[in-house]
Structures are given as structure tokens and as C-alpha cells.
Amino acid sequence: MTLSDLQIQGQRALVRVDFNVPLDSAHHITDDTRIRRAIPTIQALLDGGASVVLMSHLGRPKGPDAGLSLKHLVGRISELLGTDVAFASDCVGDAALDVTQQLKPGEVALLENLRFHPEEKAGDEFFAGQLAENGDVYVNDAFGTAHRAHASTAVIAKFFPEDKAFGLLMHNEIEALNKVLATPAKPLLAIIGGAKVSSKLTILENLVDRVDRLIVGGGMAYTFVKAQGGAIGTSLVEDDMLDKAKRILEKAQAAGTELLLPQDTLCADDFSAEANTAIHPTHAIPDDWMGLDIGPKTRKAFVQTVLESRTILWNGPMGVFEMDVFAGGTNDVAEALAKVTAEHDAFTLIGGGDSVAAIHKAGLASAVSYVSTGGGAMLEVLEGKVLPGIAAIQD
DSSP states (O other), X not given: OOGGXXXXXXXXXXXXXXXXXXXXXXXXXXXXXXXXXXXXXXXHXXXXXXXXXXXXXOSOOSSOOGGGOGGGGXXXXXXXXXXXXXXXXXXXXXXXXXXXXXXXXXXXXXXXXXXXXXXXXXXXXXXHHHHHTTOSEEEEOOGGGTTSOOTTTTGGGGGOSSSEEEOHHHHHHHHHHHHHHTSOOXXXXXXXXXXXXXXXXXXXXXXXXXXXXXXXXXXXXXXXXXXXXOEETTOOOOGGGHHHHHHHHHHHHHHTOEEEOOSEEEEESSSSTTSOEEEEETXXXXXXXXXXXXXXXXXXXXXXXXXXXXXXXXXXXXXXXXXXXXXXXXXXXXXXXXXXXXXXXXXXXXXXXXXXXXXXXXXXXXXXXXXXXXXXXXXXXXXXXXXXXHHHHHO
16 A cells, blocks of 8 residues: 555545654754655655644653654754644644644644653554544554554554555665565675674574575674684674574575675774784684774675675675774675666665665765665564564555
């Protein structure tokens, strides 16, 4: 169900957005990406003759918290939409209804922080019904919270059995994941990085026999190297994951999936941007050295693998990219993704907080096919899970 399936003329569209944006100490928005990504859905509804009621959470309040009030967002939303946005001091009850029931087509209102009420995270059905009173149709455009079975993301949909749909952002997220998981152009490559195998184990297990090639980089690579009998110095390792790493290696071999690990590593004698550095074979890192980025041979090999692929999923950096001295491998992968997108029309999907941060830091977010807005939600899809926020619309 998409917006085109809804009758919205003269209706109040109740839209779950993800406006969980960072604020500074003065309550100014420091990154409005999530708001900007929701604007096309809001504008489409307004253009279709609807009024729009926006609802979101912000932060992790334990109850009403002035510092986490969505009123801090009203000015920026109004600016982006080019129209004044009304604000309701609560998301349910008279304080909300007094605002939302007065809306005329073309007008927009924002409800107060959903998580000021514990019933939101609890998925309380009565609370969901109270929220539903603020709209005639329901639109879920919050992919970043689609993995939560909260009142506003999943339970509320049952109060709109026919009048519910995905917003444009949610639709685009689902389409992007389908291009990787359901209908990929071959060869299909997954690049999985980050610190720990334990945080990506289910993803690796779900993808290893579905992709043609699998690159494992970042800190998690050293657990795989140690599982193969390599010496990794003081590099990050999860000894309780060694058997699971072996199982993934065996599963890859049985499936005919090429699993690539770093051949060489940029090592340091301390976890510091000012540390001494040296290149060592990844399977032979000296005792007092730790791997903090992939080495030059690996960078070349990984880039070549990206350029030979036609569908690529990237989740997780290749090293400690926050320190410029250890960002080379991550930046090389980012540049290769941009190049294969432009020159070979490959589909490149970037997802997960650190990967998104890395592609933005490299200045290449607009040069890849799609940058996902949902870290945790995307990870659960890659693990093979059905997201409650998606299932509630499809039901």
C-alpha cells in the first residue's frame, strides 16, 4: 500500500515520521537529515488535498521532558515545508484533538513526543486508539522505527484496516532492500564490517549463502583470522565467537561463496591517532600491535571486488575511520562504490549507522544508489526478520 492507494482529499493524514534528530544544549537541531527525508511524503499528502498530522518520538525520555519536546523542531519543519506548522502540547486527548480536528486541507500539525507516554513503547492498544483519533488515514514513513512493535508504528494500523499505507521514504527503503535481497543484479556482494562478530553474526549467517561474494572487514575480521589459526597481536577479538566464525567460513565454502578477509593490515602500537604504525600480514601481527585498518594489498583487492559487482550492500567500516590515519580502507571502499554506481550502473545500498557516517564523511552520499535511514531496522531485515511496522501495513 502506497500513498497512491489512499483517498486523501479532505482527509487528515496521520503520519508516523522518525524525527529523532540530535539537538545541542540550546535545543537547536544539529542534523536535520531525518526531517528532510520525510518532506516528500508530507508534501505529496498536502498536494493531494489532505491535512497532515505528524507524530514522532525524540530521545529516550522517562516522562514529560522539556528538553526533548518536539516543539524544538517546529521552526525547522515549517521552514522546510514553507508553511506554519501547528503544535499540540500532547499526542493524545483534548490537547491533541483541539489542534488536529481543526485542521483544514493544506495545513500541518505536529504532536508532542510520543514517548512522554510509556504506553507508546509498551505497544498499548488503548493508547494506539487514542492516537488514531487524530487522523482519518494512517501513513507510516518511519523506517528507522519499523523494527519496533510500538503503539504508533504497528499497533495503530489495526484502527485503519483499509486506510493505511507506506510513505514515500518507507516505500523507497523497502524497494532498496528488495533490490539486494530479492531481485539483485549479479554478482551480488555484501561488505560487512564493524567491531564485533557478535553484533553481525545473524546477518552473516543469513547472507553468506545468498551472496556471490562476502567481504568481512573491520575489527570483526580478526576473530575470523584467529579462527583460522592466525596471530593477531592485540587486535580486537571475540574468543567466544571463534567457533561461530569457523561455522560461517565452512558455510561459505559449502555454498560456493567467496569470503574475503584482509590480507594485510595497517597496525598501530596503541589505540591512538598519534601511535606508531606499520603494515603487517593479517595472519602474522606481532604481539604488541593491533590492527586498526585494512592494508594496501587488501584495499586494492576489496576495491577490485566492488568494481566487479553489480549489486553491493555495505554495512560497517573497514577500520577506525573516525581517526583519519585509519580511514583509508573505508574511504577506498566508499570511492569504489561511487565509481561502480556511476560507471557500471550498479545498485549500491549503504546501511547501518557507521557506514552512513562514513559515506557522509567521505562526501559521497549522493554518489551511491541509496543510503538507508534505519540502522537497527535495516539490520533486522538483513537478519531475515519481518519488521512489525512493515507487517502492520501489509496485513
